[in-house]
Amino acid sequence: MADASVVTDAELIARSVVGDDRHAFTELVRRHQSSVRACLRRLTTGNHALADDLAQETFILAWRNLKAFRQEARFSTWLYRIATNCWLAHSRKRKEELLGDREESVAENSDEAADAADAGNDEVSRAAALKLDLTRAMRLLTDAERAAIVQCYDNDLSHEEAAYVLGCPVGTVKTHIHRAKQKLKAAMSAWDGSTR
């Protein structure tokens, strides 16, 4: 176990590509499965089963395209890129229900959650309510906006890295984030005063 942690991702990738070493790739999967699955859970707004299916697809695609990985980004960033593309492809196939219905329900839920948090005055339940509300509000965003928020906030990537993951210019990432935050603020307006 100690030896495996010493080996870098680059070495494991080289072993996987040159020697067709599946044990090396298994180690890469073990190292990155948590972050990739967490990223996809955010993108799918909490659909764990779908997130895991997409994560599996991500690693299979990574294995097939490992020779094409030129180390121009970190391996984890490259995986995020594949994962995001998998999710976008899946999302295009299955468009969810109308935006208007969601806006209404989220706004209502937001008020209820904020009121409940205020009334209870319990920090834990308040944080849980805010988290739940945020997850719901994330569903209002377009795919590109949600992906930009997830990459920059959840995965803690820089704008440049997020642009690499999303395959768009840095300015577009900033625009997506700005619009996403406007929508989130509008949907979660009940929290605006109560969280200060």
Next chain:
Amino acid sequence: MIDEPRPNSDAEPGDDWLDRALRANRAEDYIPDDGFSARVMAALPAPAALPAWRKHVLALLWAIAGIAIAFSLPGVVTEVARGVFRLVSASPVSLSGMVMAVVAMTIVTWTATAVVLRRE
């Protein structure tokens, strides 16, 4: 190579609470593997029977073995060659037959090459 992640400056006046909420939301525990890696590895395509370079080495080894046998048993090789020649010369061979044979051999060779390249 992209450097280490840098903090983004997306915060605008008045949305501190949203920034804090978004950053707090990301703090999620490590997701345990629970057989996920094993499922991924089981779903990977089957490994190729032989890496590409080994095929060339094997072909070379067989060629060397064939030449070695031919040199160690010269009598047998010439006898077989004569026998084949007698067999061919005894049967009438037309020009069109020879052309057909050459075409058939070419097709077989190119098909085999295409199959090998596709597999690789």
